Amino acid sequence: MKVTLDEEKCCAAGQCVLAAPDVFDQDDDGIVVLLDAAPPAEQYAAVHEAAQLCPAAAIVVHAQED
Amino acid sequence: MTPPVTTDVPDSAAEEDAPFFPAPRTCPFSAPRQYTEFREAGGLHKVAIWDGSRHWLATRHEDIRAVLASPHFSADVRRPEFPLVHSNQREHEGGLFLRLDDPEHARLRKMLTHEFSVRKTRAMSDQLLAVTDELIDAMLAAGGPVDFVKEFALPLPSRAICVILGVPYEDHELFQRHADAGTDLSIPHEERARAHAEAFAYYSELVERKRREPADDMISRLIADHTGPDGFSPEQLPVLVNILVGAGHETTANMLGLGTTALLLNPDQRELLRTRPELAPSAAEEMLRYWGIVSTDPRRVATEDVEIGGQSVRKGEAVIVSLVAGNRDPLAFGPDADEVDIARNARGHVAFGFGTHQCLGQNLARVEMQVAWPRLFARIPDLRLAVDVDALPFKTNSIVYGLESLPVTW
Numbered sequence: 061m062k063v064t065l066d067e068e069k070c071c072a073a074g075q076c077v078l079a080a081p082d083v084f085d086q087d088d089d090g091i092v093v094l095l096d097a098a099p100p101a102e103q104y105a106a107v108h109e110a111a112q113l114c115p116a117a118a119i120v121v122h123a124q125e126d
Numbered sequence: 127m128t129p130p131v132t133t134d135v136p137d138s139a140a141e142e143d144a145p146f147f148p149a150p151r152t153c154p155f156s157a158p159r160q161y162t163e164f165r166e167a168g169g170l171h172k173v174a175i176w177d178g179s180r181h182w183l184a185t186r187h188e189d190i191r192a193v194l195a196s197p198h199f200s201a202d203v204r205r206p207e208f209p210l211v212h213s214n215q216r217e218h219e220g221g222l223f224l225r226l227d228d229p230e231h232a233r234l235r236k237m238l239t240h241e242f243s244v245r246k247t248r249a250m251s252d253q254l255l256a257v258t259d260e261l262i263d264a265m266l267a268a269g270g271p272v273d274f275v276k277e278f279a280l281p282l283p284s285r286a287i288c289v290i291l292g293v294p295y296e297d298h299e300l301f302q303r304h305a306d307a308g309t310d311l312s313i314p315h316e317e318r319a320r321a322h323a324e325a326f327a328y329y330s331e332l333v334e335r336k337r338r339e340p341a342d343d344m345i346s347r348l349i350a351d352h353t354g355p356d357g358f359s360p361e362q363l364p365v366l367v368n369i370l371v372g373a374g375h376e377t378t379a380n381m382l383g384l385g386t387t388a389l390l391l392n393p394d395q396r397e398l399l400r401t402r403p404e405l406a407p408s409a410a411e412e413m414l415r416y417w418g419i420v421s422t423d424p425r426r427v428a429t430e431d432v433e434i435g436g437q438s439v440r441k442g443e444a445v446i447v448s449l450v451a452g453n454r455d456p457l458a459f460g461p462d463a464d465e466v467d468i469a470r471n472a473r474g475h476v477a478f479g480f481g482t483h484q485c486l487g488q489n490l491a492r493v494e495m496q497v498a499w500p501r502l503f504a505r506i507p508d509l510r511l512a513v514d515v516d517a518l519p520f521k522t523n524s525i526v527y528g529l530e531s532l533p534v535t536w
Contacts, residue, residue, distance in 0.1 A: 071483075078492075086243045089239060
């Protein structure tokens with residue numbers, strides 16, 4: 061899995077930090093920060109949930125062949 | 127000529143093919159029956175609002191998300207087609223950042239978001255716990271029965287938002303009255319206008335005081351960093367602070383009252399939370415989902431022809447969404463969506479809306495509930511209603527659903 065962000069879209073709701081705190085954080089302005097662009101398999105469900113919950117569609121999850 | 131009373135005219139404005147919006151919750155614990163039927167039928171349905179105009183209503187979780195996430199809808203109340211929530215809305219809120227569209231909305235919102243990040247709101251936990259304990263101490267000292275709304279649900283979030291913004295808590299009766307007038311749909315136009323003018327005068331003076339004597343609070347930071355041509359205008363700042371105070375205390379106060387009621391009426395759930403306090407975050411999400419307290423909003427106007435839920439919506443037509451109907455959608459939350467289950471994953475609820483206008487203070491609301499409920503049931507394990515459930519006074523005609531009072535004892 062590869063994760064990319066569109067920080068311009070981020071509206072600082074913080075949903076991603078609640079769903080996948082090992083992968084996402086917020087900077088001092090509340091804007092999303094990617095902690096792990098290639099998270100391990102045990103994070104996949106949380107990352108998908110974060111992308112689904114993001115109100116601004118700022119998280120893009122790319123399937124990647126191992 | 128008498129200006130229109132904003133609601134209280136359900137049947138005169140509505141016809142059979144377009145029922146009046148917002149419909150009351152015939153059962154206080156359910157979504158309005160009409161909206162459940164609309165959701166089961168699928169698609170969008172026409173409703174009539176206070177001024178007689180007709181608009182689409184979305185009730186399915188998927189459709190609500192689609193409307194609120196779409197760039198082809200506008201939240202700008204200054205648009206002539208916008209379905210106003212009451213007769214004062216355009217005058218009171220027109221041009222305010224939350225009623226603007228991106229990119230202008232996003233630009234202004236980013237001047238506020240840093241105050242409500244997950245980290246910053248979580249850092250308030252200890253302070254919130256101290257206030258929670260103080261309020262519980264006072265309830266125990268007074269002895270039951272007490273009105274939980276007055277003694278706990280209102281003061282906790284009121285004190286929190288006062289600390290954040292730098293509003294003197296001694297003035298709480300004043301700002302709580304302003305918030306009531308801003309959300310009660312049964313009061314006449316002039317009364318709401320009067321309350322708004324009074325609030326504007328109060329916050330203008332407060333902002334002026336902060337300008338002279340800045341302190342370590344959000345109002346002072348807004349004045350220092352975000353006023354002027356690129357930020358909030360001097361006329362907008364008092365209105366913005368008024369909105370932040372209102373949204374910052376009234377919504378969570380209603381959630382604390384309603385959520386406590388749901389936990390008292392579902393003893394297995396209360397016991398689960400008492401024995402497993404680590405479920406507090408999940409319990410808060412479930413209560414947000416179950417109650418879906420914002421009853422009249424959000425509303426949007428289509429800026430292009432779009433299709434939502436199989437229905438074509440023409441440019442210039444408006445869509446209102448029923449958040450509570452979406453939160454009870456079995457397609458999103460399963461066949462038991464009408465039940466309280468604090469262990470379920472309810473995070474996909476739309477209680478805070480969706481899209482880039484999603485509630486600015488949502489993480490503050492979460493922390494307040496997460497701190498309050500475990501402590502409350504740990505310290506008063508035998509808390510119970512002091513009146514019959516049928517006697518609970520639910521707000522029947524308000525922008526935000528809640529309880530007028532909640533008599534409890536132990």
